Amino acid sequence: xxxxxxxxxxxxxxxxxxxxxxxxxxxxxxxxxxxxxxxxxxxxxxxxxxxxxxxxxxxxxxxxxxxxxxxxxxxxxxxxxxxxxxxxxxxxxxxxxxxxxxxxxxxxxxxxxxxxxxxxxxxxxxxxxxxxxxxxxxxxxxxxxxxxxxxxxxxxxxxxxxxxxxxxx
Numbered sequence: 784x785x786x787x788x789x790x791x792x793x794x795x796x797x798x799x800x801x802x803x804x805x806x807x808x809x810x811x812x813x814x815x816x817x818x819x820x821x822x823x824x825x826x827x828x829x830x831x832x833x834x835x836x837x838x839x840x841x842x843x844x845x846x847x848x849x850x851x852x853x854x855x856x857x858x859x860x861x862x863x864x865x866x867x868x869x870x871x872x873x874x875x876x877x878x879x880x881x882x883x884x885x886x887x888x889x890x891x892x893x894x895x896x897x898x899x900x901x902x903x904x905x906x907x908x909x910x911x912x913x914x915x916x917x918x919x920x921x922x923x924x925x926x927x928x929x930x931x932x933x934x935x936x937x938x939x940x941x942x943x944x945x946x947x948x949x950x951x952x
Contacts, residue, residue: 785946786806786848786944786946786947787804787945787946788803788943788944788945789802789803789831789844789943789944789945790802790803790804790941790942790943790944791936791941791942791943791944792941793824793933793936793937793938793939793940793941794814794938795820795938796820796938797816797817797820798814798815798816799815799820799824800813800815801813801815801827801860802851803847803848806849809850811847811851811852811853812853812854813854813910825880825930825933826880826931828926828929828930829876829879829880829883830842830843830844830872830943831925831929831946832922832926833875833876833879833922834872835946835947836918836921836925837875837918837922837923839872841866841869842869842872842873843872843873843876846865846869847947848864871912874898874901875898875914877901878897878898878901878925879922881898883926888919889919891918891919894919895913900908904936929944
């Protein structure tokens with residue numbers, strides 16, 4: 784079994800549920816309604832694409848696999864700040880969210896410059912990985928494929944994705 788089984792359920796046009804099932808049977812679950820139900824499926828799928836394509840072990844889904852709940856990732860931050868050794872997933876996914884909103888892919892050099900600019904105000908305990916054009920193409924293709932599957936998913940149905948930490952899929 785993967786370290787997480789992600790279940791993305793389209794309850795209605797404006798209702799979405801993300802459920803993360805751990806091998807021990809415990810779950811992390813979050814329900815979204817209204818405008819957030821439009822944003823979060825794509826954001827959660829972008830996390831999946833980035834974390835699997837780059838083989839990141841300590842990203843959003845890696846922390847959920849370790850026992851974090853989905854409500855731990857925002858105010859009032861029940862677990863405190865994100866761990867310093869967390870992979871830079873949040874930053875990378877945030878840049879993809881911006882890129883998708885602008886409907887214009889950035890070249891690797893520009894993407895990396897924006898990533899480095901963000902790191903200046905938020906230093907990590909280790910160097911930031913530079914993304915190549917190949918990395919970006921792979922992630923964009925995965926995001927596009929997953930977004931198309933989500934868009935085609937009928938209301939009331941669930942999309943399942945296995946999440947394996949540290950593997951390149």
